[in-house]
Amino acid sequence: MFFKKKPKQPQNKKLNTKSLQGTLELLPEDQIYFDSVVDTLKEIYESFGFVPIDTPAIEREEILTAKVGEETSAEIYKIKKGDKNLGLRFDLTVPLARYVSDHFNDLVFPFRRYQIAKVYRGERPQRGRFREFYQCDIDIIGEEELSIANEAEVVNVMYTVLKKLNVGPFVIKISNRNILAGFIESIGLADKSSKIMASIDKIEKIGRDAVAEILQKEKIEKEKINKILNFISAGNSNAEILDNLKKEKIDNENFKTGVEDLQKLIAEIEKNDIPNDNYKIDLKIVRGLDYYNGTVFETFLVEDPKLGSIYSGGRYSDLVGKYSDQKLPGIGVSIGLSRLFVVMREKGIFQSTEKTKTKVAIVPLTSDLSASYKLAKSLRNKKINTEIVLEDFNMKKKLNYVNKKKIKFAVIIGEDEITTGQYAIKNMETGDQQKMPAEKIAEFIQN
C-alpha cells in the first residue's frame, strides 16, 4: 500500500464510498506498479509489430450478442438509452471483429493488433472474479489464410511477456482441437464431441474420475471413455507425444490435419528458441469455447497450477463471420490482467521497485518561492520528476510530507541557501545531507 495508515479520527461517512464490488481500485503505489506492467506489455507487443486500437466500451447490443450463447449474453451489462439497446463489452474479441469488419478496406492483412482495456461481466462477484477487469489481447488476423508461423510467434510473445514480468516458472500448454475432435469422431462419438470436449476442459480442476463420471452420464461406453482418457494422457515429452500421434492408425481428416499442424507449430517454436521447459504439448487442453478450431494455448504457473490458466487463446477460422462475408482466420491470446495482478501482488512476485515516480521534493523555507520554481523547472527539463512542497507547513511537517510520499531526495532551500547558492540535499532514506550548487543537483540525483 502506497501510504501508511494515519492515526486519524474515524470518518463520518454519509454514503458508502467503497468502489463497486468486483472492481479493482488501487492506491497510487499499486497503481504505479500496475501501469508499469501495462507499459511492459505494450512495449513487448509493439516490439513484435502489433499496433494499438481502442474501441468504445459501449456497443450496440446486437453486436455483443451476435457471437455468443445465452450464458454469456446474461452476463452483459445492458444499457437502455432512448430507443437504443446498448451494452458494455464483455471481451475484446467481439469489438475486434466489429472493428476489422468495419475498417476492412483500411487495414493491411495479416493485421496484428493489441488492445489493453477494461471489459465488463455482470457475474455474481466471487473471490478473484471481477465484474470490471483489464484484458490484454493480441491477435493476428489473416485474409483467407494465416500461416502456422504466426502461432509460434504468438507463443514467443507469451514467453517474452511472462519472462519479463518475472512470474516464475511457467508452462505454455499447447494442443490442437482437431486432434481430439478427430479422435472422438474416429471412435464414433462425433455427435457428443462438444460435451466430451467441455468435460475434458475441466479435467485439471475436477480430476480424471469426475470426468469419467460425467461421460458415463452421457451414456458413453466405459471402454470408449477409457480410450479417450488414455489418449489425452499418453506420452511425456513433446517428441514422444508427437511420435505416438503419428503412429496412431486413425483414418480421419481432422485428426491428420491436427497432428500435422501441431508438428509444424512445435518445429517453429523450436526455431524461435523458446526454452523447452516453457512449452509443452498437452492434449487435455481444449479451451471452453467452440469458437477455437485449431491450435489452443493455456499457460500455467509451475508452482501454482491451481491458479488456472493465466494466458490463453488459440486459432479461430473466422473472426467476422457473424458481421460480414469475408473469411478472416486469426490467432489470439489474452491475459486477464486485473486477476493476474492481484494474485502476483499477494504472492509478492510483483514487487514495486518504485514507490513513487517523483524523484525530488523541493522544500522551500522562505515565503518567496522563486528559487524553488527555478530549480524545479530546470530539474523537470532534465526529466527529473520534481514536486515543490507548496503548503505553508513548518519545516518538520514539510519533511514529514516528503517522507510519507516516499520521495528519495529533498532539496532544502532557505535564505542561507539562496544567498550562498549552495543548496542542501537530503537523502530521505539514509539521512545523509550535503550542500551543492543548483546546477550540480540534477547530476547528483541521476547518479
Place this chain on the structure above:
Amino acid sequence: MFFKKKPKQPQNKKLNTKSLQGTLELLPEDQIYFDSVVDTLKEIYESFGFVPIDTPAIEREEILTAKVGEETSAEIYKIKKGDKNLGLRFDLTVPLARYVSDHFNDLVFPFRRYQIAKVYRGERPQRGRFREFYQCDIDIIGEEELSIANEAEVVNVMYTVLKKLNVGPFVIKISNRNILAGFIESIGLADKSSKIMASIDKIEKIGRDAVAEILQKEKIEKEKINKILNFISAGNSNAEILDNLKKEKIDNENFKTGVEDLQKLIAEIEKNDIPNDNYKIDLKIVRGLDYYNGTVFETFLVEDPKLGSIYSGGRYSDLVGKYSDQKLPGIGVSIGLSRLFVVMREKGIFQSTEKTKTKVAIVPLTSDLSASYKLAKSLRNKKINTEIVLEDFNMKKKLNYVNKKKIKFAVIIGEDEITTGQYAIKNMETGDQQKMPAEKIAEFIQN
C-alpha cells in the same frame, strides 16, 4: 488515415459494424498518435509530482447523483443489474471525491493525482460532442487548506502541456468568482447571482447585447446591467485590471478576498516564469458550475476562440462534502481529449511523426525462418521493433505488405544472404539498398 483505401469488392455486411455514434474509434496510425498525446500528458503530470489513479467506470447511481443537478443526472448512462442501480461515470471528479473519501487514511495531503480515462454522457450526439470521451484531469486536494501557489502550479502544468502539444498560440484566462460575486452583492443583486453568473458564462458565445437582454428579462435595472457589463470588461493588461480592482471602493468581503487571491495568484504565476502572452485576467470567465468558488480557468486558442475552452477548471472549497465529513479544498483542471484530438487533427496541428512504431520488417525468402527469427530476436533485444513477414506471399507481395504498413526498413533474407552472412537492407522510402552482416543492422537502423 493509417492505411490507404484498397480497391476491394464492396462488403456484404450482415450487421451495422460502425462504432456507436458519438464515440471515437481510430485507425491504428491515428491511435498511435493519440496514445503519444496521452503519454506526453502522463509524462508532464508525473514531472510535477502527480500520481495516477484508475477508478472503475461503473459507480453506484447514488454516488453519481449525489453531486449533480437534474440536467446532468439525465445524461447518466444507467445500468440495472439485479437489484443494483448502477451508472457510468460522467466525469472524473465524482469518482475522485469517492476515492479520496474512501482512501482518506491512506493518502498524504495535499494529494496530487492525475487520471486519464473515458467518461460517458448520454447526450444526443451533436457535431463535436461525444458520448464516450477521454478526460485528462489533474487535481491537488488539500486538507482544510490549500495555498494559492498550487493554483499557479496548475497554470504551469497547463502551460507546459499546451506548449509541448504544440497547439499554437493560446491564452489561459483567469478569474476569481468571488470578485464578480462580491461585485454583484455590492449592487444589491445577491439573490440573482447564480443567474447573472450563468449568463455571463455565455458572453463569448452570444455577445454582450444578448447577455444584457437575458438580464433585462430577469428584471434587473438597465443601469445595473451596464455596471456589471462594464465591470467585467474594464482594463486591458493584468496590471491594469488588478489596479482597477484595487481602486474600486467596494465594501464586500467576497470581493476583497477575491481581489487579494487573484493578485497573489498572478504574482506566483509571474514567478513561475510563464510568458505574458499565455495568461490573462478575464473577469468574464466564471465557469458554468456553481461548484467552483474561487479561481477559475479557461483556455482559448488565439487563432480559434470559437472553439471554446480546451482546458478548464478552478478551485472548489470542498471535494467530498456530499460523501463524508472532511473539508478538503482542491484545485483541478481538465482536458476533453477526444474533442481536442479530433479538432487538432483536422487542423493539421497534430501531425503524426510516426506512421507506425515498427522500425524493421524482415522479409524471408526461404521456407526455413530460423535466420529471420534470430535476427528479429537480436533487434528486439536492442529495442528495435521488428516484424517478420510470416505469410508465404511472393517477394513482390511481401515488399508491398511492408510498404503498406509504412515500415521504413526491410531486411531481405534469402539463401544467398544466409550463405554469405550479408543481409540486404532496403530503405522503403528512398529505395536504397545495401548489404551488411547481421550484427551491423541494429546500428545502421538506429542512425
